[in-house]
Amino acid sequence: MIASDISPLASRLSSGAHTRAVTDPFHGDLLEVSMGPHHPSTHGVFRMQVTLDGETIVKLKPVFGYLHRNHEKLGESTSYLGSMPYTDRLDYLNSMTNNWAYALAVEQLAGQPVPERAEYLRVILAELTRLLNHTCLAGFLLQDCGCSGTPLMYAFREREKILDLFEALSGSRMMCNFQRFGGCRTDASPEWLAAAKQLTDGYGAFLDEYERLITGNEILMARTQGVGALKPDLAISAGITGPMLRATGVDYDLRKVDGYGFYPRFEFRVPLGDHGDTYDRYMIRVLEMRESIKIIQQAFATLPAGPVMDPKAKLRGFRPKPGEAYGRIEGPRGEIGFYLVSDGTPNPYRYRVRPPSFVNLTLLEDLCLGHTVADAVIILGSIDIVLGEVDR
């Protein structure tokens, strides 16, 4: 965050909308506390340079880059196929959606057709990843609120069942490396499909129990309602995407907007919030999980037969014709996109990732001003960031 006094946000802040003038006698010095990078609740190596007046936050400067692995420059020196396993490590919780976004971008670049069964399989895997991610978030957010591990353990118990499915299909729980340009690496066996169907049918019951455990809880409502409220216009101008944007009431879901991957064939709804605060962000994700279950069940019902990989797709020596392409999908955290420029050689000329959690993180200070340290932790939790994706 560059010197914030020139940006318009600062002028709005220093007008003291909700921060008292610091010089009145009852307030002593400002306490400068650095939370992280080694801090139990910052979801990875992320530091917040917080200036406190008593308990309320007067200034918050996010500091990150500790997990920067030069992903994009590396992409320029490896082949298109070689970058695919690295996309698993971008958002290490949802490797299937990262792979799909990258494969989509390369397919648009090379004009590579994809068989129907592969698209259906990709939709099923992406919605399973969304279930996995939102369950994880619910667990982490409530862990930050102070429940000593119980909701987190329930969330991880369900997540493990989904990861077992991914392991049986792609060979690895989290580093799936499963999509190829022109389809999926292997086909889903009937036993796998039966197991996946049984899991999604049982998932609704888990969500009901989870909501009974937490959503009506007065303490949680007190801790999250009205905390870190985000206004729609600020969200749009800051480029926020995903559940965080929909929580403010803006109707923007790439699955409906772009209509990629046969999503228009499935009937599902997009939940919208009204206040854009932490409670809305949490509840939107829980409702989205219920919609994902519907999509997966419809996809299972109409899964066509046929090849899962386009026979003419070339694996090695893949040289797309010079040009550029930007492939994007609605990842669990927001719009994840890959911008590729090809100069005809096997390596991309420019390989750029548009990570949703990095963009959503830029508004952390605006959401936290005027709140206490305990709220800042929850607001960060509700933005749902993964440092692998933020630092790339």
Added chain:
Amino acid sequence: MLGSGLLSGLAVTAKNLVGSFHDPARLTTVEYPEQQAKLPEAYRNFPFLVSENATDPMGTLRCVACQICEKECPPQCIYIEKSKDKKPDATGKLQLYPAIFDIDTSVCMSCQICVEVCPFEAIKMDQVFAIATTDRFDALLLKREQLAKPNAYYHTIHPTEAAEVDARLATERKAAAEKAAAAAAAKAAAPKPPAPPPAA
């Protein structure tokens, strides 16, 4: 009424407490080393070189040191040096073999791209994950001898995949054998050329 949310939460935790003693859906802990979870067949971790039989692993390696996997491996953790001489492979054709084939397991991320790009079905993914060693350097660099494992082992860890690979190889070898036989027959039927062509 104030507190009803808290009470319903307490009820759920009580149900889980009781459930964790008898309900299989909630009894999910596998107490590793005593109990081992069954690995799915598609599980992959660290590659290995396939040799035709266990008696002479170095002699019957399928790998012909074409170095495609070395080029395609994203983290570049494979190092191959071709052999000077040649030896006959399964179909009798003279082929090179790798004098040195090292994989640095501290760099390898088991992404299985080498298996996809290998045209000779010579390298496959193993299912070994507990390979802790005390030595940080040499022990993590697996040499050719440590990497080579017989085809029978391949059948034990990936049965369906191994069966397909063997079927495909069998058809290819049969086709190669017929072609060689046809070529030999054609050569025998054709008039005796002045001098037999040098060894192919």
Added chain:
Amino acid sequence: MMALILIALVTLASAAAAMLLRNLIHSALLLTASWAGLAAFYLWAGAEFVAFAQVLVYVGAISMVVLFAVLLTRPPQPMPVTPPNTLGRALVALITGGAVLGVFIGAIVSSPLPATAAPAPTVSVKQLGLELAGRHAGALLIVGALLTVALLGAVVLAATDREPVGASLDDVRGRPPGTPLQKSGDAP
């Protein structure tokens, strides 16, 4: 008799130490120790109710008020320590000290002490309660109000008499991260 001397020693020692130590927090805690010594006196005298009330009120609550007061206020400037080397000042100190001591001894000697200590009247807690709530209810409420007012007054007085030291919001925003804030007075 031994217990009485022991308790007296502890109370006087902690009170004296509280006065002499430079570290304010240490002296506040030692003050609390001397109040606990007072409670021990009551216990030795057999008045359990008063002893527990003393511990509950003083060691529990008033010590917190003192500590908060110490934390909230900072000395505006370091107290000037005048060297007591001049003979005149030492003389004056001796005279006043001696006079006060004389008054005390005079009072003690002249007070009519009965030969044998009369046995302390055994009063049950129930009677104490009725007495307190009955005849002395008014006094009890007034003392309570007095304490609250004293506390609030102390906080307001302590906070307003020093000039604002806090950094203004604008200066905070413009300052590059990591540079220390305005040097706040060191801990007392």
Added chain:
Amino acid sequence: MNADSILERGPLLVRDWLVSFLPEPARWLAGSLLAITAVIVAFASLFALLTLIERKVLARVQNRPGPNRVGIPLTKIRLFGLGQPLADGIKMLTKEDIVPRSADRVLHFLAPVALLAFAILTFAVIPFGRHLVPVELEAGVLYFFAAGAATELAVFMAGWASRNKYSLLAAMRALAQLISYELPLLLSVVPVVMLAGTLSTTGIVERQGGWTFGLLPQWHVFTPWGAAGFAIFFVAALAESNRSPFDLPEAESELIAGHLTEYSGFKYALFFMAEYFGMCALCGMGVTLFLGGWQAPLSFLAFIPSYIWFGAKLMTLLLAFMWVRATLPRLRIDQLTRLAWKFLVPLALVNLGVAAFWSLSADWTGAVRLTRWLIAAMLLAGPFVLLGRKLTAGLAPRIYRYAT
């Protein structure tokens, strides 16, 4: 069951037999020393057991087995993890005790000692059994809260002595929490003392003896003001011992370990021992005041010795503490103090009024007693709903719309 069965007077007989070897003047001293060692040994082993039970209960709630590996060393016997507290104890003893250079050495050492001392002091007046009261005091309840009140001092010392930003912030939070919850704690006990007519703990337990129609015990918790008082006491006890919804001082997610950040080794273990002792003491007092101390729940069950009943009730209350810890998220510091001042204290005062009404209407007999119950319940329910509505103003589960 007559009061002097061999089981009931057992511990006393043992003590008298042991003390009989000493000359007359030292007998009283030896007797009280024996009582002290008995209480400390009992509650120290309960502390060790409680750490294991807490981790097992928390684990089972989260569908995992909990510690079950530490058994007898060098053998395969696992003992269901009973070796775990032993292992934790040894680990804590052998860990290096780091004192930060800028720390205030004297206070840094004194804080855990003071906290533990005050926690143990409170055990003196809790009646563990019919004849098992360490110290028979006429103002027992007042003594209990006097000893408990000084824990704030020790928490402040710990926070201040570590001279570190986080622990100072946490010490302030801890003080605000302890002070604002001492009031509801005391106010919830006042009706009990008022109705029981005595401050001595044994007197209060005796008054709760007897069973109506042989089935319903006359414990305070089965009266309207007793139930409300117990609820307020339970919530305030949770806050006083820094337990789950109120474990703000050591809120891991915000201030790492709060005022315990700069402590390691055995001092850290002392803090936890003090916290568990404080929890046991508060639960013991809760059982004494509201759940009929060592009284048997049913008349025909009275042959079981009284200290067994006290132990059983104490364990149920402790398990309730753990159950709450496993479920509820944490409150923020301002919500916590608002809950105390704007909800618990007014409710406790109303409860005082209801208790007064209850004692005045003591002589209503026959069918009118039901109306007495109803009036008392209504007098409590009204403010509860009104204050509850004001406390959670604007908080409600929301209905969400869907994009077209």
